[in-house]
Amino acid sequence: MNTTRELRVRPIVSGTVIDHIVAGQAINVLRILGITGVSDAVVSMIMNVPSNTLGHKDIVKIENRELKEKEVDKISLISPSTSINIIRDYEVVDKYNVEMPSTVEGMVKCTNPNCISNTNEPVTSKFIVQNDPFRLRCLYCEHVISEQIAQYLL
Ligand SMILES: [Zn+2]
Known part of the structure; x- marks a missing residue:
């Protein structure tokens, strides 16, 4: 063996x-x-x-x-x-x-420090998921994350 x-x-x-x-x-x-x-x-x-x-x-x-x-x-x-x-x-x-969802909520931290989802307000982060090219767009402040997603995962 x-x-x-x-x-x-x-x-x-x-x-x-x-x-x-x-x-x-x-x-x-x-x-x-x-x-x-x-x-x-x-x-x-x-x-x-x-x-x-x-x-x-x-x-x-x-x-x-x-x-x-x-x-x-x-x-x-x-x-x-x-x-x-x-x-x-x-x-x-x-x-x-696995299938990418069309939106993600409470999963990714917005990269904009001034985004309402990063303040003390009880607001959960929300992103629209876009493919081709892949990117996440914040529903609140429009900031886009397109790479190194792993480091922003909550
Ligand atoms: Zn944002």
């Missing part, structure tokens, strides 16, 4: 395989899921795997957890190519591609 191989591709009994993550974004996916170091979760992160469609991709496997809609929406913003595989009893019971 090849133990190296065993470690790399250890199948999960149940949980979620987040596949086709844009290379380099796996760490941000973990941040979105709140996995920052101290955690009981069994998590595998595989980076820079050769991929037919992406060139290289990252993969994250999490045991005993399925993702919330808001988590999937955030992942779609930083890695639109991502596919989600739900595993139960070693079987893939559901598989889907």
